[in-house]
Amino acid sequence: MVHNNDLLHTEKILADRKTFFLDLKENQRGMVVKITEDVGGNRDTIMVPADILGDFIAALSDIKATADSR
Template sequence: MDADLLHTEKILADRKTFYLDLKQNSRGMVVKITEDVGGNRDTIMVPAEILGDFIAALTDIKLTADEQG
């Protein structure tokens, strides 16, 4: 995928590093979320047009986790 990086964020959590990259290509914008654990990487792509839904779902999950913990 030939994409231009528009913005990046890095989150450190114990032995994991998460990279959140906003990229743009010929089909539009996408957020690439990569988890790096000791050099092993897993990645998902989230289309920018559904970021609101994605963030709302994560917010609901966080609220539930906060209630449980």
């Protein structure tokens, strides 16, 4: 049984045949963002510690800027 008592916030992004779930969770070790990609029922997940979200978002912004300039 899955308990979502630690779920603080969730976002869902639809992109073609993929669905991305971004869940802010908290447990005894702190807060994390769980990023899940769902493609036809197959899921892959990464966990990003909330204390490095600024670095993570900055890196994604740099990647986006490069992609936008091509």
